[in-house]
Amino acid sequence: MSNTKEQVWYSGDWKTSRSNLFPPYNGLKILAVSTYETTENPLIKGKLMSIDLTITDFTYDVNGISSTFTVSKTGMWYEIPFPMNDNKKFTVSSVNGGGPGVVRIVEEPSGIFLFIQFRYGLESMKREEIGYIMRFTLE
Amino acid sequence: MNAIKLNFINRSNDMNNSNVVIFQQNVAENFDELAVAWKVIQNCGRLDNHPFLYSMNFQVSASDSYGNYTPQLTAYDGQAFDMFKSTSGDILQLSTTPATSPYQVEVRNELSLGAINASCFRDGKLLAVKTGLAPGQKAVFEFRPRIYIGVVSQVEEGDIMNSAIISQVNTEINLLGITSADIVMTGGGPGTSSTEFSFALENINKG
Structure with missing residues (x-):
């Protein structure tokens, strides 16, 4: 038995009103679905089992190009896979360029946090994202 | 923190x-x-x-068309501040009506005449500003x-x-x-x- 919780994060250049008419159509969206064990006692928090991440890049596609993967081990760097299709429109890469961007989950006394480190965006205007963007706990 | x-x-x-x-x-x-x-x-x-x-906190302030600047007031998410004419002159005060969004801070021009500028400060330094707010208008601030x-x-x-x-x-x-x-x-x-x-x-x- 398990239960899940969704969180969404948007990059700072995200336009909520409407997308641009030309690239970059919009910024980046990260959907995290965290899966927890359920316990018999509802007062006891279940253990975080895994987090399914979907990183959607709207730079060159108004509908977004997504990369989906799962993270489960704390402290370990996970590469953001290039999507199988339309991977030329997926601009997320390492901060040094070339390779894939990375994420990791870090366990702290106050919870488990998602750390991101990558570049994305137009070739002529790459944007960098660094730092902690989400915290995972059971409410 | x-x-x-x-x-x-x-x-x-x-x-x-x-x-x-x-x-x-x-x-x-x-x-x-x-x-x-x-x-x-x-x-x-x-x-x-x-x-x-x-x-983590920031302050808001307003200036009127006469060149007067109000003191900086610490603002918390969901609060709103009204600039209005008191018996002493134009003042900025915490409103009894909260901001529309619990994540935002509003500065409203409740003067009957004259535009205001609304400013945000963090650690004493200017962080954001919204100028030329006519009576009845408001500035909305939200920082992640x-x-x-x-x-x-x-x-x-x-x-x-x-x-x-x-x-x-x-x-x-x-x-x-x-x-x-x-x-x-x-x-x-x-x-x-x-x-x-x-x-x-x-x-x-x-x-």
């Missing part, structure tokens, strides 16, 4: 004594619109560091725990930066849950081996 302790470290190869600008985007406004240079780090030589605080950092020339603290300058600042640092961290700048330098400036978080402590 009242403030995040940040420490800028210059590990770049820069030989131009470049200025490093830090600002925040008011997410109640569209990205790429005007932003204020909240902090400008100057004369920070190679291997120098520059500690500074990022307080994120800062933008980049190398920009000819910008001073408190300057309003246009979209052309903002587009040169491409690094967004997310500070969620952080109590202290080093922001390390690398890259730059003269000659053919020069690389673009890059920023990284190191020595991160979390609450």
